[in-house]
C-alpha cells in the first residue's frame with residue numbers, strides 16, 4: 030500500500046498515513062454505520078473490514094465512490110440501501126464521510142424520529158427516507174440541512190406542522206412529504222423562499238388544513254404540484270397560471286371551492302396530468318385545454334361544474350383519460366372525443382349530457398372503459414363499438430339508447446362488464462360468442478323480446494346476470510346451472526317452464542317473480558306432470574331429463590335440444606351427487622339443509638369464503654352452516670380425510686364441527702351455533718361494552734385455543750384467519766374460534782387467492798405475508814395481537830367510515846411512540862383500576878404485532894403471559910376473581 034515513488038522517508042510516511050488513514054477511516058466509518066443497523070436479511074454481508082476480505086469498500090453493496098483529491102484514494106459519494114429490510118439506528122457516524130452526497134435509505138423499516146444529526150453531513154444533497162417508519166415531528170432545526178437539494182420523507186408517520194425553518198433550505202428542488210400525518214397550515218415560507226422547487230408533494234396528509242396561498246405563483250420552476258387528498262380549502266389562486274412549466278397538477282380530493290381560473294387550459298400548456306376531481310368547484314369547464322397537445326389525463330369529476338364541454342377538446346390528440354362524471358354538465362357530448370386516437374377511458378356518468386355515440390368510435394382503438402350511466406344520450410348502439418378489441422367495460426344504463434343491439438356488441442375479447450339497463454333497447458338479445466371474460470351483464474329495464482341466449486351458459490366467469498323487466502319468453506336455459514352466479518335476475522318477463530334446481534338454492538327467490546308461467550320448488554306454482562321439479566332425491570333422473578327436453582323443444586330445434594339434453598343430464602347428476610358426513614345426530618336431510626339456506630336464514634353479508642346460514646333442526650336446536658363456494662378441485666376422499674381431521678379437534682375454545690355436506694360446486698360445513706355472535710360485534714358498542722375482566726378472559730382462552738392448534742393437536746394446525754369476527758362467544762362469553770384451517774378444505778391455492786383478493790389490505794394479516802407466501806404460526810400470533818389490541822383499545826381493527834381511517838395497529842403504533850402515549854390508547858370506557866393490567870396486555874399485543882416475525886412470542890408464551898396478568902389481580906383482589914381464575918386455568 031506504500032506509495033510507489035520514494036520521497037524522503039518522513040514525508041513518505043506522512044503521506045502514506047494520510048492516504049491510508051482517510052480511506053481506511055471511511056471504511057471504519059461505514060462499518061460503524063453498519064454496526065448500528067439491524068440487517069436481518071444479511072444484505073450487507075460484504076461490508077467487512079479489508080483485513081479479512083479483499084473487497085474494497087467502494088465495491089460494497091450500495092456504495093458509490095468518487096476519486097478524491099489524490100488520485101489513488103477513493104471517497105464514498107453515495108450510499109443507496111433502498112429496500113434491504115434494514116432497521117435499527119441511522120447513526121450520525123456516516124457524516125464523517127466528507128464527500129457523501131446521496132443517501133437513500135428508502136423502503137426499509139427504520140423506526141425512529143427524523144435523524145436530525147445527519148445535518149452534520151456537510152455535502153449531503155439527497156436524503157431519501159421514504160417508506161420507512163419515521164415518526165415524530167419535523168423540528169425547526171430542519172433548517173440545518175442547508176445543502177439539501179432533494180428531501181424525500183414520503184410514506185412515514187411524521188406528524189405536526191411544517192416548520193418555518195424549512196424555508197432555509199434555499200437549494201431545495203424536490204420536497205416530498207406525501208402520505209404522512211402532517212397537520213395545520215402550510216407556512217408561506219415554502220412559497221416565498223423555496224423558489225428552486227421543481228417538485229412539491231404534500232399529498233395524502235389528511236390532517237392539513239390550509240389554503241393554497243397566492244404566493245404559489247412564485248415557484249416559477251415548479252413542474253409537479255401534488256396536493257391531492259390533503260386538507261386544502263378555499264379558491265384556486267389565479268397566480269397558479271404563472272407556473273408555466275407545470276406538467277403535473279393534482280388538486281383532487283380536497284375541499285376547494287369557487288371556479289377554475291378562466292385561462293387555466295390555455296396558460297398551462299405543458300400540462301400532462303390535470304386533476305381537480307372531488308372538490309366543491311363550480312362554474313364552467315375552461316376552454317383551451319390541449320393547446321400544447323401534451324395532456325394525457327384530464328379529470329374534473331365529482332364537483333359542481335355546469336354548462337357544456339368545449340369543442341376544442343378535439344385537439345387533445347394525446348389524451349388517454351377523460352373524467353367529467355358526477356357534475357351538472359349538459360348539452361351534446363363532444364363527438365370528437367369518441368375518436369381521439371389514444372383515448373382509453375371516458376367517464377361522464379351522472380350528468381345531463383345528450384347526443385350520440387357515433388360510428389366513428391371504432392377509431393378509438395385503445396378504448397378500455399366507457400361509463401355514461403344516468404344521462405340523456407339517445408342513439409343506437411353503434412356497430413363500431415364491437416370492433417374495439419381493448420374494451421372491457423361499457424356501462425350506459427339510465428339513458429335513452431334505442432333500437433336493436435348489434436350482433437357484435439360483446440365481441441371484445443376483454444369485455445367484462447356491460448350495463449345497458451334502463452334504456453329503450455328492443456329486439457332479441459344477440460348470442461354472446463366471443464366475450465369469454467364477461468363477468469357482469471345487465472340488460473334490465475329494456476324491451477328485449479325472444480329467448481335468453483343459450484350461449485350465456487358458455488361464459489365461464491359470468492357471475493352477475495340481470496335480465497329483469499323485459500319481455501323475454503321461453504324457458505331458463507338449463508346450462509346456466511353450470512355458472513357460479515352470484516346474482517341472477519329474470520323477474521318481470523314472460524318466461525315459462527321449470528327452473529333449474531341449483532339456480533334456486535342459495536339465491537333469493539325474488540329473482541324469479543313476475544313470471545307466472547315458471548314452476549319449481551319454492552315458487553308459487555310447483556311443476557305439474559308436464560313440469561317436473563329437479564328434486565334432490567335423485568330418483569327420476571332419466572324422466573326428469575327427458576321431460577326437461579320436452580320443455581325446451583318448444584323453443585329450440587331438435588338438434589339444440591339434444592345438446593341441452595346431454596347437458597341437463599350431466600348437471601342434474603351433479604346436483605344429485607351429494608355426500609354428507611355427520612359427526613353428531615343431526616336428523617336433517619341434505620335436501621332440507623339445502624332448501625333451508627335462503628335469504629331469511631343468511632347471516633350478515635358472508636365472509637371471504639362464503640355465506641353462513643343459521644338453521645333450526647327438527648329438535649329445535651340451531652346449527653350454523655357455512656357454504657363454501659371458492660375451492661379448488663379435489664377428490665371426495667381427500668376432502669373427507671381433511672374434514673375428519675378438523676372434526677376431531679375437541680377444545681373448549683374451538684367451535685365444534687357437527688358435519689359436512691359436499692357436491693361438486695359447494696361444500697357445506699356444519700358447526701354448533703353460538704348465541705352471542707362474534708367478538709367483533711361486541712368489542713365496544715356503546716350499549717354493550719365488555720368489562721376488562723371479561724376481555725382478559727376472552728384473550729386468555731383464545732390464546733389457549735390457538736396454542737392448542739399450534740402445538741397440541743395432531744397434525745399441528747394453523748388457523749390462518751384469526752380476527753375478531755371469527756371469535757364467537759357463547760352465553761357465558763366463552764370464546765370459540767371458528768373458520769380455522771380452511772386451507773385444508775378449499776386447498777392452498779384457492780385459499781391463497783381468496784385471501785389475496787378479499788383481505789389483502791386487512792390489518793389482521795401479518796406484513797410478511799405480502800412477500801412470504803408460506804404461512805407460519807407467527808402470522809397467527811400477529812393476527813391474535815391485532816385482536817388483543819382491539820380488546821385493549823376498544824377500537825375495531827378497521828374502521829372505514831370515520832375520517833380517522835387508520836387501522837388499529839397503525840393507530841396504536843403511532844400513539845405509543847409518543848410520551849405517555851401508551852395510556853392514551855387504552856379504552857376510556859374501562860375503569861381506571863384496570864389500567865395497569867391493560868398496559869401489560871398492550872405490551873403483549875405489541876410484541877405479537879411486531880413487524881419482525883421472529884420477535885413475536887409463541888401462542889403458548891402469550892397464553893401464559895396473559896394468565897400471569899390475570900393472576901396478579903388475585904393478589905390484589907383475591908376474593909372476587911379467584912373462582913374465575915380457577916375456571917380459566919382448568
Ligand SMILES: *[C@@H]1O[C@H](CO)[C@@H](O)[C@H](O)[C@H]1NC(C)=O
Pocket residue numbers: 084085087088103
Ligand atoms: C471493484 O470491482 C471491480 C470488478 O470486480 C474492479 O475492477 C474494481 O477495481 C474494484 N474497485 C475497487 C476500488 O476495488
Ligand SMILES: *[C@@H]1O[C@H](CO)[C@@H](O)[C@H](O)[C@H]1NC(C)=O
Pocket residue numbers: 070072112113114800801
Ligand atoms: C426482505 O425480507 C423478505 C423476507 O424476510 C425477503 O423475502 C426479501 O427478499 C427481503 N428483501 C430484500 C431486498 O432482501
Ligand SMILES: *[C@@H]1O[C@H](CO)[C@@H](O)[C@H](O)[C@H]1NC(C)=O
Pocket residue numbers: 111133135136157158159179180181203205
Ligand atoms: C426515493 O426513493 C424511492 C425508492 O427508491 C424512489 O421511488 C423515489 O423516487 C426517491 N425519491 C426521490 C426524490 O428521488
Ligand SMILES: *[C@@H]1O[C@H](CO)[C@@H](O)[C@H](O)[C@H]1NC(C)=O
Pocket residue numbers: 193194195196197198218221222
Ligand atoms: C426566507 O427568505 C427571507 C428573505 O430572503 C429571509 O429573510 C428569511 O430568513 C427566510 N426564511 C428562512 C426560514 O430562512
Ligand SMILES: *[C@@H]1O[C@H](CO)[C@@H](O)[C@H](O)[C@H]1NC(C)=O
Pocket residue numbers: 260262284
Ligand atoms: C369543507 O368545507 C366546508 C365549508 O367550508 C366544511 O364545512 C367542511 O367540514 C369541509 N370538509 C372537509 C372534509 O374538510
Ligand SMILES: *[C@@H]1O[C@H](CO)[C@@H](O)[C@H](O)[C@H]1NC(C)=O
Pocket residue numbers: 356357379380381403
Ligand atoms: C343521476 O344523476 C343526477 C345528477 O345529474 C343525480 O342527482 C342522481 O342521483 C343520479 N341518479 C342515479 C340513479 O344515480
Ligand SMILES: *[C@@H]1O[C@H](CO)[C@@H](O)[C@H](O)[C@H]1NC(C)=O
Pocket residue numbers: 402403426427448449450451469471493
Ligand atoms: C347497472 O346500472 C344500474 C342503473 O344505473 C345500477 O343500478 C346497477 O347496479 C348496475 N349494475 C351493475 C352490475 O353495475
Ligand SMILES: *[C@@H]1O[C@H](CO)[C@@H](O)[C@H](O)[C@H]1NC(C)=O
Pocket residue numbers: 475476477498499500
Ligand atoms: C311486453 O309485451 C306486451 C305485449 O306484447 C306489451 O304490452 C308490453 O308493453 C311489453 N312490455 C315491455 C316492458 O316492453
Ligand SMILES: *[C@@H]1O[C@H](CO)[C@@H](O)[C@H](O)[C@H]1NC(C)=O
Pocket residue numbers: 473474497498518519520521537539540
Ligand atoms: C330483480 O329485478 C327486479 C326488477 O328489476 C327488482 O325489483 C328486484 O329487486 C331484483 N331482485 C334482486 C334480487 O336483485
